[in-house]
Amino acid sequence: MNILIKIVYDGTNFYGFQYQPDKRTVENELTLGIQNTIKEKTKIYYAGRTDRGVHALGQYANFKSDTTIDIGNLPRVINYNLPEDVSVIGAKYVDDDFHARFSAKKKKYRYVVYRSRYRNALLCNRAYEYPFDLNIEKMRTSMNYLLGEHDYNSFMGRNAIVKDTIRSIDSVDIIENRNFLYFDFVGKSFLKNMIRIIVGTALEIGNGRFSELHMKEVLDKKNRKAAGPTAPSCGLYLLDVEY
Amino acid sequence: MNILIKIVYDGTNFYGFQYQPDKRTVENELTLGIQNTIKEKTKIYYAGRTDRGVHALGQYANFKSDTTIDIGNLPRVINYNLPEDVSVIGAKYVDDDFHARFSAKKKKYRYVVYRSRYRNALLCNRAYEYPFDLNIEKMRTSMNYLLGEHDYNSFMGRNAIVKDTIRSIDSVDIIENRNFLYFDFVGKSFLKNMIRIIVGTALEIGNGRFSELHMKEVLDKKNRKAAGPTAPSCGLYLLDVEY
CATH class of the missing domain: 3.30.70.580 (Pseudouridine synthase I, catalytic domain, N-terminal subdomain)
Known part of the structure; x- marks a missing residue:
């Protein structure tokens, strides 16, 4: 079986x-x-x-x-x-021909940001603690530039080995839940570090360092150096895979 | 200061x-x-x-x-x-005369039970994983016998050193939240292991081993042997102190 x-x-x-x-x-x-x-x-x-x-x-x-x-x-x-x-x-x-990787239709990831001035010991290694102000609507707008099929080369970790850097993001939802901010991503597949670099870039926009349009400019440059920092791995959860 | x-x-x-x-x-x-x-x-x-x-x-x-x-x-x-x-x-x-212990009016504790047939690695050491059926209403009824001032000797861990075992529980709420069950306790102070022994006893009632009245019988016996097992420490959280 x-x-x-x-x-x-x-x-x-x-x-x-x-x-x-x-x-x-x-x-x-x-x-x-x-x-x-x-x-x-x-x-x-x-x-x-x-x-x-x-x-x-x-x-x-x-x-x-x-x-x-x-x-x-x-x-x-x-x-x-x-x-x-x-x-x-x-x-x-x-079924006999089911394959956990090739049969996957969608993957859902959640990036968890904890917004607080002070760190919370019970969230250590479980969320990215972010103490600065954030404009949520601005981040939501910036994410729209990433939806659909694009060359996400700007959002790929260095030293990744891939044939091409074209991927497709189906949806990005930013959900506020008390002190938490969830970035929910759905897509067929993602490049190495892609979600974490997108979140790192979005936080720079939300914090006022750049405008919403910055996300599109980064995407268009197809160069990792244009994007923001890679958000820490401890905030990222593979939530589910749709078959 | x-x-x-x-x-x-x-x-x-x-x-x-x-x-x-x-x-x-x-x-x-x-x-x-x-x-x-x-x-x-x-x-x-x-x-x-x-x-x-x-x-x-x-x-x-x-x-x-x-x-x-x-x-x-x-x-x-x-x-x-x-x-x-x-x-x-x-x-x-x-104020100068404020004292973290003596000025405390109420303490709030939450005991977290995770109801699932299989253990969840992300809840390791953070909740008590309980795979068996539970009748929540029965547990709620049983908790009513514990409200107010009583001698809670039956619910005190062995080797505890106290002058008297009279305490007062203001409220116990049992809250269902997806797969989680929260037991929320409010009182001025609690005996050693008291909440964990109450939860251990309530789970035996909820699982059908005893009737609701068992909680009152245990209370009346003033003997630790009458109560259920001490629920694991990893499920217990000191939520807040009211001053």
Whole structure:
């Protein structure tokens, strides 16, 4: 059977998602945990990679297995074989040709900003703490320039290896919730650091350093140097993947 | 001047609140952080102690100091002298006779239960994960027996040293919020482990092991053995203190 699982992790103490031979990564732990559960070596496909320090509330993986473990019990048994900062929160059977990465239609990311003059110890590594004034409407307007298909070269982290830098953003919502500001992104795929660089640029606009139009100017320049700083990884969550 | 500060901490990696000579406690870190900030030794009074693993979103402390640091900047400067799992989120001047413990009128605690069949890695050490069915209305009814002034001996942790076990609970609210269940307690003071034992007992009632009346029976027995298990410390938050 082809099994799809939904995964949550706290990215703080991982060297990112992707497998590395000598480092503690989410993929290393998951692959070990799954194989120790089903007692066989199997290839595991993941929906996407996340950078070091980025969290997930909805990462996905699929693998083929003839395990006799009840599908409703499977998350619990895998969790028993995982460290406390990563867990499986769902499992179901999918068609044989389902692939966690290639079958993904949309990915949803949330960037969490905590607006406060003083840091909050319970949000350490869980949000980007931003103490300065922000004009939310200005940031919303600036985001409109990014919607649709564009060359996002300006918003790509250095040293990224990709064939092309054309991507498409379906929507960006900026949601105020008490002291929190959520930047919700939906798109098929994103370049390395793309969301974090967009947020870093938007915050410079919101704080009054640039006008709304700055976002379009940055986009048009197709040069990383034109954009703002990369917002810290601890504010970013892979929320969900739509199949 | 007499200065009152509001404090947040993640209790996970502390041996509780109270000062211990050779252990990492919240009081040890705060006292050091404050004294290193104001560059003088001063007696610091805290609103209350919390057990090992318990968190705070609203702990308070006061101390006398002639520091010239601007009161609006003081939290930031103290935070610079604190580790990342404890922080100051507010400061103000109070009357000379104000005392963080003795001036407290009410304390508000929240116990957070996460209801899910599978554990969630992002809630590790932040909530009590409870996978079984719960009858919320039954738990609400059972809590009514606890309101007002009573001898809460049945709900006191063993080895606690107190003159008397009479306390008064002003209110208990059980709030459903998506997968979360909050038990909100308000009272002047609570016995050691009291809230965690009440929650442990309520969950046994909610899960159908006992009737609503069981809570009254436990209360009347004035014996710790009559009550349910002590719910884990990681679900408990000192939310605020009312002065």
